[in-house]
Amino acid sequence: xxxxxxxxPLAIAALALLTERDMHPYEMFTTxxxxxxxxxxKLRAGxxxxxxNRLAEDGMVVGVGTERDGNRPxxxxxxxxxxxxxxxxxxxxxxLAEPAEEYPSFPFAVSEAHNLDRDRVRELFAARLHRLExxxxxxxxxxxxxxxxxxxxxxxxxxxxxxxxTAEADWxxxxxxxxxxxxxxxxxxxxDE
Numbered sequence: 355x356x357x358x359x360x361x362x363p364l365a366i367a368a369l370a371l372l373t374e375r376d377m378h379p380y381e382m383f384t385t386x387x388x389x390x391x392x393x394x395x396k397l398r399a400g401x402x403x404x405x406x407n408r409l410a411e412d413g414m415v416v417g418v419g420t421e422r423d424g425n426r427p428x429x430x431x432x433x434x435x436x437x438x439x440x441x442x443x444x445x446x447x448x449x450l451a452e453p454a455e456e457y458p459s460f461p462f463a464v465s466e467a468h469n470l471d472r473d474r475v476r477e478l479f480a481a482r483l484h485r486l487e488x489x490x491x492x493x494x495x496x497x498x499x500x501x502x503x504x505x506x507x508x509x510x511x512x513x514x515x516x517x518x519x520t521a522e523a524d525w526x527x528x529x530x531x532x533x534x535x536x537x538x539x540x541x542x543x544x545x546d547e
Contacts, residue, residue, distance in 0.1 A: 359412060361445045363395045365405045369414060369442040372434035376418055379406045380429060389504055390496050394511045406432060414438030460522075472540040476533040483526040490519050 361369075371382050383399050391397060409415040415432040422428050434442070467475050493516050500509055532538035 358441070359408065361441060362405060364397065364401055365409055366442060366445050366449075367391055367395050368402065368405055368409060369434055369438050370446075372415060372432060373439065373442065376431050376433045378421075378429040378431045379403045382406070389500055389508055390493070390512050393493070393515055409438065412437075414441055468541075472533055475540075476530055479526050479530050479533070483523055483530060486519055486523045486526065490516060490523060493519070 367386060368379075368382055371377055371385060377385070379402050380399075383397070383402050386392065386395070386397055386402075406415060410417065410432065414435055415438050416435055417430045418433045419431045420428045421431065470478075493512060497509060497512050497516065500512070506513075529538065533540065
């Protein structure tokens with residue numbers, strides 16, 4: 355028996371959408387975009403079509419019809435199979451239960467911030483804080499709009515991202531304050547003369 359291909363995050367997202375109703379890949383793409391799933395999954399139309407084709411090859415989805423709208427190419431509508439539903443459930447269970455070793459770049463950069471002088475670190479943190487506050491405001495507005503046509507359970511990822519970015523903004527705000535009032539000890543980086 356051949357080994358099963360690993361499910362990519364995009365394939366998992368496609369399978370999850372098909373648990374709601376049968377869809378064609380373009381509808382999946384627009385639904386993911388409306389729900390701002392592009393914040394948690396690298397979403398490209400071509401990649402989504404490729405992922406759906408692989409799911410079909412692996413028997414996790416099946417074409418259930420085609421339609422044509424004007425001069426546009428035919429669109430195949432897909433349904434999830436029982437094998438696809440089983441793989442989806444297993445993948446989601448594993449992702450929820452097992453903390454992954456992820457290596458985001460910001461904590462690494464923070465660990466090396468001591469190589470810059472206090473004023474530069476303060477300036478960079480303040481600029482990042484400003485950008486984060488803008489992102490959080492946009493995400494909250496998007497969340498509110500999406501609630502108009504999506505169930506809250508489909509927006510938990512966006513709610514999680516808002517919480518994580520808000521926590522990061524809070525940390526940045528406190529750290530900038532500590533750099534400003536000099537309660538955070540800081541020694542200038544050594545420079546070779």
